Structure formats: structure tokens, C-alpha cells
Amino acid sequence: MTSSEPIRQxxxxxxxxxxxxxLSILIFIGTAVWFWIQAPDTVASHFDSSGQPDDWSSKAGTLGWLVPIGVGIPVLFSIRWIWEKLPISLINIPFKDYWLERGERAYLFDCVMEFMRIVGGTTALLLTSVLVMIMREGRGATMPTGMTFLPTGVFLIITAASLINLVRRLRPPR
Known part of the structure; x- marks a missing residue:
């Protein structure tokens, strides 16, 4: 492979x-079951900018919105045919026209799906960490501020690395 050839997946x-x-979805589901069994009836449902809880709700209410998001987003991001059925004009990724003009639609969607699945998986893991933080607060243990922001930082780093990889692989040969 020369430097002018695209990086194939x-x-x-x-x-x-x-x-x-x-696996990320399964970890999230397992954590949600653990949360349902172990959490007190009332749990922190909102945290302020310093990571301290400032609103409380029932654990059923908390799981009622976290589980559909924690499972739904990664599943939605992982189903290729959904993205392939969308009008191509709605898919906004770099160098899209280059690959479509060369008849490389399959390669384009291979790259997009790898990116989407990684972001979906990291989203499930981010929400898993949210459940763990809520459980710690529910049991009376406070989280150090740094630990509150660590999962978000890891999520952002993995997402940025996936985006860089997507752009690198879709960049046309020179």
C-alpha cells in the first residue's frame, strides 16, 4: 500500500x-439490574456542576429514562440498514461525495458503522458509570469531583479518537 491509497478497514x-x-449494552443492562436490586427507593437524579446531587427521584423513574437511552442509542447506532436506508443527503460525513462517486458506498458505510458502534458502546458505558455514581450517592458515599468527570473525559477521548480514525480512513488519496 502506498501513501496515496486509502486506508482500508x-x-x-x-x-x-x-x-x-x-458487550457495552450487556454491561449496562447488568448494571441496571444490579441497580434495581441494590439501590434505595429514592436516588439522586441530578448532579450540579461540582458533582454533588441536587435533585432526587425514585429508582424506577431513574431507570425509566436511563435504560431506554442506555440501550436504545447503542442499538440504534449499531443497526446498519437503518443508516443505509436514510437519504444519503442526511448523512453528513467528510469526503462522502468522493466515495460515492467511485461506487464505494459499502466502504463508506463500513467506516461509518465502525464509528457509530464505538460511539454507541461508549455511550452505554458512560450511562453505566452514571448508574454507579447514582448508586454510590444512594448508599451515602460521595464521589470525589475528579471521579465524577473521569467517565465523561474517557467518553470524549474515545469518541474523538473514533472521529479522527473515521476522517483518516475516508480521506481521499492524494
Whole structure:
């Protein structure tokens, strides 16, 4: 491969991204079940900018909005046919026209799906950490401020790395 050729995706990378998304969803579901069994009836449902709880609700209410988001987003991001059925004009990614003009729609969507599955998986893991933080507060343990922001930082780093990888792989040869 020369430097002017695009960086092609290995089938393993696409499969690994799907496995990552599925495992992340399963970890989230397992944590939600643990939360349902172990959490007190009233839990912190909102945290201020310093990471301290400033609103409380029932654990059923908290799971009632967290579970659909924690499962729904990664599942939605992982189903390829949904994205392939959208009008291509709605998909806004760099260098899209270059690949479509060359008849490389499959490669384009391979790259997009790897990115979407990684972001979906990290979203599930971010919401898993939210459940753990809520549980700690519910049990009376406070989280150090740094630990409150760590999951968000990891989410942002992984998402940024995935975006950089997407752009790198879609960049046309020079």
C-alpha cells in the first residue's frame, strides 16, 4: 500500500466494533439490574456542576429514562440498514461525495458503522458509570469531583479518537 491509497478497514475492525457495542449494552443492562436490586427507593437524579446531587427521584423513574437511552442509542447506532436506508443527503460525513462517486458506498458505510458502534458502546458505558455514581450517592458515599468527570473525559477521548480514525480512513488519496 502506498501513501496515496486509502486506508482500508479490516473485517475484524468492523466485527470488533460490533462486539464492543454489544458487550457495552450487556454491561449496562447488568448494571441496571444490579441497580434495581441494590439501590434505595429514592436516588439522586441530578448532579450540579461540582458533582454533588441536587435533585432526587425514585429508582424506577431513574431507570425509566436511563435504560431506554442506555440501550436504545447503542442499538440504534449499531443497526446498519437503518443508516443505509436514510437519504444519503442526511448523512453528513467528510469526503462522502468522493466515495460515492467511485461506487464505494459499502466502504463508506463500513467506516461509518465502525464509528457509530464505538460511539454507541461508549455511550452505554458512560450511562453505566452514571448508574454507579447514582448508586454510590444512594448508599451515602460521595464521589470525589475528579471521579465524577473521569467517565465523561474517557467518553470524549474515545469518541474523538473514533472521529479522527473515521476522517483518516475516508480521506481521499492524494
Amino acid at each position: 479490516s473485517p475484524f475492525a468492523s466485527f470488533a466494533a460490533l462486539v464492543f457495542a454489544v
